[in-house]
Every structure is written in C-alpha cells, then in structure tokens.
Amino acid sequence: MTEHQTRISRYQQALAERGLAGGLLLNAVDVFYLAGTGQNGALWVPAVGEPLLLVRKSFARAAAEAGIPDVRPFPSSKDLAATLRAAGRIGVAFEAVPQGVLEFWRRCLPDAELVDGGPILRELRQVKSESELATMREGAKRMCAVFAQIPSFLRKGMRELDVSAEVECRLRKAGNEGSPRLRTFNSHFFVGLALAGEGATVPGAFDGPVVGGGLSAANPGGASERTVRRGEPVLFDFTSVHGGYVVDMTRIAVVGALAPELERAF
Numbered sequence: 001m002t003e004h005q006t007r008i009s010r011y012q013q014a015l016a017e018r019g020l021a022g023g024l025l026l027n028a029v030d031v032f033y034l035a036g037t038g039q040n041g042a043l044w045v046p047a048v049g050e051p052l053l054l055v056r057k058s059f060a061r062a063a064a065e066a067g068i069p070d071v072r073p074f075p076s077s078k079d080l081a082a083t084l085r086a087a088g089r090i091g092v093a094f095e096a097v098p099q100g101v102l103e104f105w106r107r108c109l110p111d112a113e114l115v116d117g118g119p120i121l122r123e124l125r126q127v128k129s130e131s132e133l134a135t136m137r138e139g140a141k142r143m144c145a146v147f148a149q150i151p152s153f154l155r156k157g158m159r160e161l162d163v164s165a166e167v168e169c170r171l172r173k174a175g176n177e178g179s180p181r182l183r184t185f186n187s188h189f190f191v192g193l194a195l196a197g198e199g200a201t202v203p204g205a206f207d208g209p210v211v212g213g214g215l216s217a218a219n220p221g222g223a224s225e226r227t228v229r230r231g232e233p234v235l236f237d238f239t240s241v242h243g244g245y246v247v248d249m250t251r252i253a254v255v256g257a258l259a260p261e262l263e264r265a266f
Contacts, residue, residue, distance in 0.1 A: 190222055232255075
C-alpha cells in the first residue's frame with residue numbers, strides 16, 4: 001500500500017468511527033496530504049469506496065502527480081451532485097474554508113449535510129510516517145548547512161533586513177520551497193527573520209514568541225532597518241520548506257561576545 005493509500009485508509013476509518021458518510025477536502029494542504037498533488041481542486045473521500053479528485057487547474061499535472069487513480073476535470077456545478085453522489089453527513093474543514101465556498105457546496109450537494117470535519121484530519125496528520133520524517137530531516141539538514149554560514153557574513157552595522165536577506169538567499173539556493181502556509185485566519189509570515197538586540201522583543205499580533213518590528217504597519221512583523229551592534233544577541237528564526245514540510249529553527253549569534261549575564265541567561 002502506498003503512502004497516500006495508507007493515509008486515505010486511516011482517514012476513512014476515522015470518518016466511519018464518527019458516523020460520517022465521507023469527507024470533502026477543499027483546502028490545498030489537506031488535498032496534498034491525501035492525494036499527493038497541490039493542484040487546484042476538491043477531493044471527495046467516501047467513508048467506504050474509492051476517493052475522487054476533481055481538478056480545476058492543472059488537470060494534466062494533477063493526473064501525473066496524484067497518488068490516487070481517479071482524477072477528473074472539475075465538472076459544472078449542476079453536475080457535482082451526480083458526480084460525487086454525496087449524501088448524509090459530510091465532513092469539511094470549517095476553519096480552513098471561507099463561508100462563501102461552503103455555501104457553494106451546500107447548494108451543489110442538496111442531499112448532503114456539511115459538518116465540521118477539520119479536527120479529524122488534523123489529528124491524523126499529527127503522527128508522522130517514516131517518509132514524512134525523512135523529508136523533514138532533509139529540510140533540517142539543508143537549514144543547518146545555511147545556518148553554519150552565518151559567521152561568514154554577520155557584521156556590525158548590518159541592518160536586520162540585510163542579514164535576513166542573506167539567509168533567505170542561501171536557503172533559496174539550498175532548495176527552500178518558500179513561505180510556509182498557515183491555517184490560522186489572518187495569520188502569515190515570511191520565510192523567517194533576523195532580529196538584533198531589542199528588536200527581538202517588539203510585540204505584535206503574530207501568534208508566536210518572536211514578531212519583529214517589520215518595515216511597515218501593513219506587515220507588522222519580521223526584520224526591520226535596525227542595525228546590528230557589537231556584543232548584542234542576534235536572533236535567527238527561519239523556516240525551511242522541503243517537500244511541503246516545514247522545519248523551524250532558531251539560533252543566537254553575536255558579533256564579538258555576549259555580556260556575561262546574557263550568556264548565563266542563554
């Protein structure tokens with residue numbers, strides 16, 4: 001059994017245990033996790049039976065990438081009910097799908113009752129397979145190699161922005177796929193940030209321990225134009241995205257040496 005078949009089997013078992021007739025996956029990350037392709041589409045997984053992936057774009061790429069056999073072009077809305085034959089209680093990740101999209105599917109599937117099924121797949125995704133762990137280890141290996149280069153370019157007087165750009169460039173050249181996706185509404189961040197001294201204590205809306213001043217109120221987080229001073233801690237907090245999986249790593253660097261009380265605190 002392939003990785004994606006195993007995931008779908010576990011998901012179907014969880015659906016059946018909760019009395020659901022199936023799951024409708026509309027969030028791109030959930031579709032990728034179960035079907036193996038990040039193309040624009042909807043994945044229907046009945047509690048019993050074969051899953052079906054309907055693709056808007058690109059069908060050709062989804063058909064080549066998908067880990068499930070039944071991949072079809074997305075039909076017209078009037079044909080969706082007949083295509084899916086979905087009836088009964090259907091799980092949908094309410095926290096990841098806009099209300100307008102939910103209402104579209106409610107109109108198209110009159111025999112289905114859409115209920116919140118987001119926690120089901122989130123719970124299953126918490127347990128990583130050996131294949132997933134291997135992908136994450138490779139991402140971590142690449143990030144470690146980039147972080148090892150920090151002493152070669154970190155200098156007094158550099159802006160946080162310049163330091164961050166150096167790391168971003170090197171991560172990208174190492175194969176970083178880009179900014180990680182976040183599931184939380186109105187929450188986002190860039191690849192990472194380098195923050196100098198008190199720059200790491202700037203508060204903000206981001207749901208994490210480190211925010212940064214950023215460059216404007218429109219994007220209130222990340223590296224700023226604050227410059228690195230000798231003897232102060234410079235915090236590096238970056239992500240490496242490899243194969244869709246995120247590794248987050250934080251390190252402290254310093255030009256010169258930290259004050260004894262800071263070294264003890266670290």
